[in-house]
Amino acid sequence: MIRFENVTKRYPDGTTAVDDLSFEVAEGELVTLVGPSGCGKTTTMKMVNRLIEPTSGQIFLDGEDIASVDPVELRRRIGYVIQQVGLFPHKTVLDNTGTVPHLLGWSKAKRRERAAELLDLVGLDPAVFGDRYPDQLSGGQRQRVGVARALAADPPVLLMDEPFGAVDPVVREHLQTEFLKLQSSLHKTVLFVTHDIEEAVRLGDRIAVYGEGRVEQFDPPTKVLGAPATPYVADFVGADRGLKRLSVTPIETADLEAPPVVHLDDRLSEATARMRAEGAHWAVVLDDADDLHGWVSAEPADPADAEADATVTVRDRARRMEAWLPLGAPLKQAFSTMLQHDAGWIAVVDAASEGRFLGVLTPTRLHEALRRSIDADERDVPRADVSLETVPEK
Numbered sequence: 001m002i003r004f005e006n007v008t009k010r011y012p013d014g015t016t017a018v019d020d021l022s023f024e025v026a027e028g029e030l031v032t033l034v035g036p037s038g039c040g041k042t043t044t045m046k047m048v049n050r051l052i053e054p055t056s057g058q059i060f061l062d063g064e065d066i067a068s069v070d071p072v073e074l075r076r077r078i079g080y081v082i083q084q085v086g087l088f089p090h091k092t093v094l095d096n097t098g099t100v101p102h103l104l105g106w107s108k109a110k111r112r113e114r115a116a117e118l119l120d121l122v123g124l125d126p127a128v129f130g131d132r133y134p135d136q137l138s139g140g141q142r143q144r145v146g147v148a149r150a151l152a153a154d155p156p157v158l159l160m161d162e163p164f165g166a167v168d169p170v171v172r173e174h175l176q177t178e179f180l181k182l183q184s185s186l187h188k189t190v191l192f193v194t195h196d197i198e199e200a201v202r203l204g205d206r207i208a209v210y211g212e213g214r215v216e217q218f219d220p221p222t223k224v225l226g227a228p229a230t231p232y233v234a235d236f237v238g239a240d241r242g243l244k245r246l247s248v249t250p251i252e253t254a255d256l257e258a259p260p261v262v263h264l265d266d267r268l269s270e271a272t273a274r275m276r277a278e279g280a281h282w283a284v285v286l287d288d289a290d291d292l293h294g295w296v297s298a299e300p301a302d303p304a305d306a307e308a309d310a311t312v313t314v315r316d317r318a319r320r321m322e323a324w325l326p327l328g329a330p331l332k333q334a335f336s337t338m339l340q341h342d343a344g345w346i347a348v349v350d351a352a353s354e355g356r357f358l359g360v361l362t363p364t365r366l367h368e369a370l371r372r373s374i375d376a377d378e379r380d381v382p383r384a385d386v387s388l389e390t391v392p393e394k
């Protein structure tokens with residue numbers, strides 16, 4: 001969708017901001033450009049909407065050399081969000097959002113309708129915020145208006161230059177989550193500049209790690225963290241890249257253990273016997289639909305239960321399970337859920353139905369999943385194909 005071919009930008013004072021850059025962003029892909037200040041990220045981005053012209057090389061948008069496209073026409077196809085937002089202070093939120101439709105000559109009614117729809121999309125109630133002016137908004141709200149405005153004419157491409165850079169970390173994380181949700185339904189082709197590796201890893205389908213004017217590595221986040229291409233990249237992503245990986249490594253079926261499973265209406269005495277036979281201290285409890293209900297201990301809570309009272313069922317002793325996640329959730333969330341509930345394991349359920357029990361993830365399995373994903377990236381094979389060498393127990 002966006003292709004850079006040997007693009008170089010040398011400023012008149014001799015500074016080479018971008019040096020022989022070649023990479024391609026696929027349609028619907030979100031690529032983050034990350035690197036230290038002054039490495040050429042903004043210059044790269046501004047060449048796409050022709051705010052800056054390259055010294056040499058070509059940039060293609062949808063197969064078309066942008067040098068031959070009228071810049072004004074080009075910019076209509078490209079939404080642009082910047083850190084300072086650049087909202088017009090004397091225009092209301094609705095009018096700011098409708099800026100591009102206004103330039104495109106849409107009627108006032110159609111503009112306002114579209115602006116309201118977009119404000120809704122970015123989580124701002126148009127009835128509350130539509131008639132406010134930018135200085136009556138918080139920083140995070142202004143950024144949302146910036147995103148809404150960039151989306152107004154439904155451009156296939158979005159350029160975002162540190163769009164969440166000016167807000168505090170909590171708001172920033174919130175905006176990132178919302179933006180990911182938005183992107184999962186809009187599938188825009190996005191170039192996203194940031195100097196924050198955490199943000200790059202969290203948002204990017206792929207990351208371009210910049211050194212001085214050059215891309216040192218162009219890979220998916222797990223690969224950048226797991227197998228940095230150069231010492232420079234390793235240094236940039238930081239010594240704690242193992243921890244950062246937790247947020248981009250999903251729980252997979254192969255990571256799960258299958259503990260004993262019992263049903264709510266099973267007799268407790270039989271369920272307990274089964275758990276003991278398998279050497280388990282607990283079992284997962286499912287309801288009639290095989291959805292997760294909770295868990296039950298193999299130890300009788302009440303000595304009377306041990307007498308195999310035929311009337312006592314699992315339902316009478318089952319405890320609800322709060323520590324659960326859908327398959328595909330990041331390992332970081334799994335770890336955090338374990339800590340939050342002080343749980344020795346978490347249940348993993350089907351992502352689509354959010355109920356059907358698939359297995360449990362234990363701390364040991366979580367650690368193995370992380371090791372396997374590192375190994376998989378180093379060897380370029382799927383994670384499920386990696387078998388770990390374990391130290392034999394004495």
Ligand SMILES: Nc1ncnc2c1ncn2[C@@H]1O[C@H](COP(=O)(O)OP(=O)(O)OP(=O)(O)O)[C@@H](O)[C@H]1O
Pocket residue numbers: 011012013015016017035036037038039040041042043044195
């Ligand atoms: N108009 C200009 N004239 C001369 N040099 C420039 C000009 N604009 C940018 N540069 C230089 O080009 C290099 C790349 O700048 P650019 O703004 O692309 O970097 P960046 O990676 O976006 O940095 P930051 O994260 O600080 O915004 C820097 O050394 C910068 O000083």
